[in-house]
Amino acid sequence: MWRYLIPLAILLVLIGFFWRGLSLDPSEVPSPLVGREAPAFALPSLHEPDRLVTNLDLAGEVTLFNVWGTWCPGCHEEHDELMRLAEEEGVRIVGLNLRDDRETAIQWLSQVGNPFEQSGFDGDGRVAIDWGVYGAPETFVLDHRGQIRHKHIGPITHQDIDNTLLPLIRGLEQEARE
Amino acid sequence: MKLLTPFFILAALALLSLSVQAADPGEPFEDPALEQRYHRIVNELRCLVCQNESIAESNAELAQDLRAQVRTMLADGATDQEIKNYMTERYGDFVLYRPPMRADTLALWFGPAFLLLIGAVVLVVTLVRRARQDAEEEAELEGREQ
Structure with missing residues (x-):
């Protein structure tokens, strides 16, 4: 009896491990920052280099903090969705323009539309390191206290917004009102 | 024997690939012990952009920046543990090839x-x-x- 049960049990355990392991996306590394305060930073604004964008600008209301660059194909891909979030859903989005050329970035935004309330200009990527960014686009959802509640890695799709981001954002807005 | 020659060449190439290091723009430390610590640390940190390489091997911009960061921290007298903490606070335990x-x-x-x-x-x-x-x-x- 055991002779058959033990291999069967081992097989079941292996199936369980593979089922879980193969359905995970290895490029999505969970961020240790979720649940913590936004890392402090102060960067010159993309559009007005004399003005600073800081982590304090992220607090006050539920905010998306989106890491982008004109060199980043995924950022072009998700741009329409960011526009929809900002214009139709009224979500505040603050940008982190990563390792980009200032003129190119400003020009791109003026061509395709600017979903960002403002963008910090992180020319050498120092702030991105503090935020644990390893590939743009990455998007952090922050609550009204400026705490990171969720991190989305990779381009945001229509489904991501409808299934994950908007429900989360509406929930956090409810939390802010209470 | 002649038939086997290609295999020997392949084996030799495979061995060579073990010691690949990305070009390192930073100045090496004058203190060899410090330089050795630097190499040990960057070889044990995973580059998250190309996950099967350490930041010592990767040419990704992030890996270059993190190598520079490790050099700066070592020069400032940080301990190995402080550098590892710096990395895991930002990228999680996944950056460590040797998990805690x-x-x-x-x-x-x-x-x-x-x-x-x-x-x-x-x-x-x-x-x-x-x-x-x-x-x-x-x-x-x-x-x-x-």
């Missing part, structure tokens, strides 16, 4: 040895049982012959 030993990583550390142990026990039990069976059969045969 904690209750939830025990299976990772001891699982393979545990499985090997089970295999060894099963092997020994099977061999002993088989030897006993053989001995019994032999005794039976001898008994019949007499």
